[in-house]
Amino acid sequence: MVSTVLLASACKTVDPAYAEPAVITNPSAETTAELTEVVSTIFNDRPVTLAQDVLTDTNILTIQIAEHKKDGLPVMGRIEEMPRQFQLLKHEDDCYLYDSQNDTLYPLQTVECEPIELP
Amino acid sequence: MSTQHNSWANRLKILGFTSLSFILISCSSDSDSDSSPPTDEQLSWTQGVFEAEGTFKNFCEVPRTDTDIDGDPWPDKVGSTLHENHWLRSWSNNTYLWYDEIQDQNPANFNDPIDYFAELKTTALTPSGNPKDRFHYTYDTDVYEQLVSSGASAGYGAEWVLLQSAPPRDVRVAFTEPNSPATTANLTRGVKILEVDGVDMVNGSDVDTLNAGLFPDSAGESHEFLIEESGGATRTVTMTSAIVTTDPVQNEAIINTGSGDVGYLTFNTFGIVDAESELIDAFETFEAQGISDLIIDLRYNGGGFLAISSQLAYMVAGSGATSGRTYSQTVFNDKHPTINPVTGQLLSPTPFYSTSLGFSVNEGQALPQLNLSRIFVLSDGGTCSASEAFINGLRGIDVEVILIGDDTCGKPYGFYATDNCGTTYFTIQFRGENDKAFGDYADGFVIGGSDNGEDVVRGCVVADDFDHLLGDEQEARLAAALNYRETGSCPAVVTKSLHQAPYKPSDVYDENSLYNSQILRDRMFLKQNLILTEPK
Numbered sequence: 001m002v003s004t005v006l007l008a009s010a011c012k013t014v015d016p017a018y019a020e021p022a023v024i025t026n027p028s029a030e031t032t033a034e035l036t037e038v039v040s041t042i043f044n045d046r047p048v049t050l051a052q053d054v055l056t057d058t059n060i061l062t063i064q065i066a067e068h069k070k071d072g073l074p075v076m077g078r079i080e081e082m083p084r085q086f087q088l089l090k091h092e093d094d095c096y097l098y099d100s101q102n103d104t105l106y107p108l109q110t111v112e113c114e115p116i117e118l119p
Numbered sequence: 120m121s122t123q124h125n126s127w128a129n130r131l132k133i134l135g136f137t138s139l140s141f142i143l144i145s146c147s148s149d150s151d152s153d154s155s156p157p158t159d160e161q162l163s164w165t166q167g168v169f170e171a172e173g174t175f176k177n178f179c180e181v182p183r184t185d186t187d188i189d190g191d192p193w194p195d196k197v198g199s200t201l202h203e204n205h206w207l208r209s210w211s212n213n214t215y216l217w218y219d220e221i222q223d224q225n226p227a228n229f230n231d232p233i234d235y236f237a238e239l240k241t242t243a244l245t246p247s248g249n250p251k252d253r254f255h256y257t258y259d260t261d262v263y264e265q266l267v268s269s270g271a272s273a274g275y276g277a278e279w280v281l282l283q284s285a286p287p288r289d290v291r292v293a294f295t296e297p298n299s300p301a302t303t304a305n306l307t308r309g310v311k312i313l314e315v316d317g318v319d320m321v322n323g324s325d326v327d328t329l330n331a332g333l334f335p336d337s338a339g340e341s342h343e344f345l346i347e348e349s350g351g352a353t354r355t356v357t358m359t360s361a362i363v364t365t366d367p368v369q370n371e372a373i374i375n376t377g378s379g380d381v382g383y384l385t386f387n388t389f390g391i392v393d394a395e396s397e398l399i400d401a402f403e404t405f406e407a408q409g410i411s412d413l414i415i416d417l418r419y420n421g422g423g424f425l426a427i428s429s430q431l432a433y434m435v436a437g438s439g440a441t442s443g444r445t446y447s448q449t450v451f452n453d454k455h456p457t458i459n460p461v462t463g464q465l466l467s468p469t470p471f472y473s474t475s476l477g478f479s480v481n482e483g484q485a486l487p488q489l490n491l492s493r494i495f496v497l498s499d500g501g502t503c504s505a506s507e508a509f510i511n512g513l514r515g516i517d518v519e520v521i522l523i524g525d526d527t528c529g530k531p532y533g534f535y536a537t538d539n540c541g542t543t544y545f546t547i548q549f550r551g552e553n554d555k556a557f558g559d560y561a562d563g564f565v566i567g568g569s570d571n572g573e574d575v576v577r578g579c580v581v582a583d584d585f586d587h588l589l590g591d592e593q594e595a596r597l598a599a600a601l602n603y604r605e606t607g608s609c610p611a612v613v614t615k616s617l618h619q620a621p622y623k624p625s626d627v628y629d630e631n632s633l634y635n636s637q638i639l640r641d642r643m644f645l646k647q648n649l650i651l652t653e654p655k
Contacts, residue, residue: 044188044190046264050268050362051271051363052362054268062269063266063267064390065263065266066267067272068258071253072281074422074423074504076390077421077506078422078425078505079389079425079505080449080469080533082424083392
């Protein structure tokens with residue numbers, strides 16, 4: 001990852017290669033709401049439901065299409081594709097949601113985070 | 120900045136990450152449809168003559184003017200219902216697994232594409248008399264494309280199971296999720312629901328209230344339940360719905376027996392990324408303990424990620440038995456023997472994956488392996504799709520699978536969710552086959568006294584036991600598996616818990632049958648996945 005990403009809402013540049021994987025340290029309804037808004041924006045304002053504890057144990061946020069059922073069974077019972085994943089990164093004192101597909105960092109205002117060691 | 124699309128990805132909506140391009144929704148863009156509208160001649164119907172599906176794609180009665188999930192404008196163009204019907208006809212003829220069993224009907228005779236789509240499938244029956252195609256669906260695309268963090272949904276964290284749909288109805292808790300409103304309210308497996316918000320669940324007729332209480336649309340809804348515990352005591356609980364995250368692997372245990380340690384786990388879904396890490400954790404424990412047998416409880420596992428089911432099979436059988444073997448080969452209709460008609464990619468078998476794939480564990484880490492030559496699977500009609508691929512994949516490499524419970528659902532098939540003009544269509548497009556090129560189990564894996572190497576599997580028919588928790592050694596199916604392991608025999612008295620009757624459409628159910636409610640039929644776990652004749 002070598003590109004430098006210009007943040008949409010801040011007049012500074014951050015290279016994701018120098019940001020660290022991180023987890024949220026202040027999970028709350030407020031942080032979940034902000035993350036939900038960011039993810040919804042990425043998906044062009046599609047409704048998104050996030051668990052309250054996302055990004056607290058892992059720096060990976062996985063987004064899937066919600067499970068739909070017919071006759072009590074999942075419609076898509078044989079999924080042959082990977083879901084889309086995002087990373088929580090920390091650079092200096094700031095936390096970002098990183099979308100590697102679009103190579104874009106989204107700064108998070110309410111989220112506090114701390115770096116984690118990846119196995 | 121760059122967006123990673125490969126050549127075929129331009130035809131598909133990408134919902135993938137970084138180095139890998141993965142599809143979730145097949146949604147052809149402008150590139151595979153002609154920009155010029157079909158001619159009158161192309162819109163005429165000649166039986167047995169089919170234009171290319173791209174001729175009609177995205178010509179819509181009501182074109183969408185907003186944008187798709189990637190932020191791109193929908194590729195819709197001004198068309199008509201007839202255009203949409205012609206696309207359905209040509210698309211089905213091209214990609215439906217049994218395209219040559221569709222009765223070709225004039226698209227102009229149908230005023231609603233969904234009605235026409237309902238006709239575009241085989242009417243053949245399986246050897247047992249069930250419809251050969253039980254998996255033919257549509258959704259509004261906006262409804263289908265709702266997004267969640269993996270495993271999250273609004274509810275109480277209780278899986279409801281409908282044991283009897285007509286009065287006197289019997290709705291129970293099948294299992295609960297940890298850290299959920301259901302566990303906070305001390306709901307446990309087997310609890311019977313007597314009332315919802317004052318409406319009689321057993322004999323009442325206000326199905327809308329029952330629906331609203333059982334299946335809240337969002338977090339924060341409070342509903343009151345009168346419940347009956349095992350033993351007959353009743354109490355009232357109020358639960359407030361919340362965003363609950365499903366825990367796919369539960370009740371991991373090692374059962375000590377006189378003939379060696381036996382591993383057990385309840386595995387309720389392949390469709391959540393955490394399943395990868397939780398299975399690896401459990402199998403590392405089993406491997407360290409040196410278990411001699413394994414019992415996997417898939418009775419409520421309706422499938423999910425095929426790759427995780429492949430990983431699970433590898434961890435059971437080990438590298439020696441799986442190296443170079445096929446876990447699942449995708450087979451399309453005979454028009455597409457080598458190329459996936461949806462992705463354009465060369466068809467290649469899914470292997471037994473021996474490493475983590477990045478679902479929830481960093482990619483490339485070696486998986487634990489138990490090197491077992493047999494496995495016990497606790498099964499039911501809810502054991503479906505990727506769960507059945509797991510059974511079939513292991514049988515393809517001569518790992519003995521012993522089924523305890525009831526026959527599986529019978530879905531060796533798959534499809535690509537495909538949008539056209541705002542409706543997402545699901546039509547069976549491929550079948551999965553194992554290393555022995557077997558994938559013909561439309562009636563499920565059937566429990567028998569012997570094994571025919573195909574769809575009849577040795578094991579015991581044992582009724583689901585709602586008087587014991589899953590993972591309890593006294594639970595009837597787990598107890599039967601442990602007994603079978605010791606003695607090779609099934610429990611003395613076993614009968615099928617419910618008669619599996621041929622499918623019948625919902626409009627012929629009794630007036631007070633819960634099956635008359637589409638929401639209940641869709642969302643409640645039915646005892647056996649097939650629609651059953653109402654017990655009287």
